[in-house]
Amino acid sequence: MSKSQQEFAAAHYGPRAADYVTSAVHAAGPDLDRMEALLRGRGAGVVLDLGCGGGHVSYRAAPHAGRVVAVDVTAEMLAQVRAQAAARGLKNIETCKAAAENLPFAEGSFDVVLSRFSAHHWQDLGAGLREARRVLKPGGMALFTDTLTPAAAGLDSFLQAMELLRDPSHMRNYSLAEWSAALGAAGFGVREAHMHQLPLEFASWIARTRTPEVMAAAIRALQQGAPDAVKARFAIGPDGGFEIEVGSFLAVAL
Numbered sequence: 001m002s003k004s005q006q007e008f009a010a011a012h013y014g015p016r017a018a019d020y021v022t023s024a025v026h027a028a029g030p031d032l033d034r035m036e037a038l039l040r041g042r043g044a045g046v047v048l049d050l051g052c053g054g055g056h057v058s059y060r061a062a063p064h065a066g067r068v069v070a071v072d073v074t075a076e077m078l079a080q081v082r083a084q085a086a087a088r089g090l091k092n093i094e095t096c097k098a099a100a101e102n103l104p105f106a107e108g109s110f111d112v113v114l115s116r117f118s119a120h121h122w123q124d125l126g127a128g129l130r131e132a133r134r135v136l137k138p139g140g141m142a143l144f145t146d147t148l149t150p151a152a153a154g155l156d157s158f159l160q161a162m163e164l165l166r167d168p169s170h171m172r173n174y175s176l177a178e179w180s181a182a183l184g185a186a187g188f189g190v191r192e193a194h195m196h197q198l199p200l201e202f203a204s205w206i207a208r209t210r211t212p213e214v215m216a217a218a219i220r221a222l223q224q225g226a227p228d229a230v231k232a233r234f235a236i237g238p239d240g241g242f243e244i245e246v247g248s249f250l251a252v253a254l
């Protein structure tokens with residue numbers, strides 16, 4: 001039987017789960033600080049962390065929430081989150097294995113939905129956002145953070161190619177315009193969008209995904225042969241490190 005995209009992503013991430021707990025790129029960032037500031041003092045109630053990975057959103061949200069439900073398609077990620085939550089004394093984090101596109105929760109179950117660095121793996125962004133909207137209470141807050149692609153076709157193709165060579169479970173980075181349209185179509189009102197540049201160090205970027213050498217070499221060849229405008233836009237360095245834009249969309253369930 002052929003694997004669904006969700007099973008494909010889970011098979012990819014399973015053996016790599018521990019690396020996402022220790023990853024510096026995932027454990028910190030201005031978007032996480034802003035997220036925590038939004039939750040602080042809000043009495044956030046029940047929070048959903050969609051595509052929780054190594055759990056960094058859940059660990060930051062838990063002190064400000066009644067309950068945090070960390071959802072992911074990868075069982076090994078959820079096991080890491082349970083172990084880390086216990087080690088950190090965060091007793092209000094629970095886990096649930098599910099796909100963003102098909103959530104096993106009733107309408108309006110959550111006060112807040114958070115999702116960070118996961119949507120670019122979803123099989124269907126629109127379906128995942130509609131599910132997020134369905135399980136969020138009307139007026140509830142959502143914060144979606146993900147790596148963005150530039151609107152220009154040449155830059156977009158280049159980024160998606162690097163991403164896919166690195167990680168075959170990569171689906172698509174979306175542009176600012178695509179995010180805005182998808183959020184609106186799913187029933188969210190976007191209140192704020194914050195962008196920042198995330199520097200990626202090449203060696204740890206490919207180590208985290210255990211990218212085969214042949215694919216890493218292909219990325220380097222692609223980078224070296226890229227037009228100057230591409231090299232400049234992604235600030236590609238001599239060792240293959242580059243910068244990617246991160247967008248955080250603060251939205252409310254309309």
Ligand SMILES: C[S@@+](CC[C@H](N)C(=O)[O-])C[C@H]1O[C@@H](n2cnc3c(N)ncnc32)[C@H](O)[C@@H]1O
Pocket residue numbers: 006009010013020026027050051052053054055056057071072073074077098099100101115116117118121122123
């Ligand atoms: C880069 S990790 C997430 C990082 C994490 N949110 C953080 O802030 O550190 C991406 C996660 O998305 C999960 N994922 C991929 N497709 C998914 C889907 N359709 N539904 C839910 N989770 C998914 C993967 O299993 C993986 O754990």
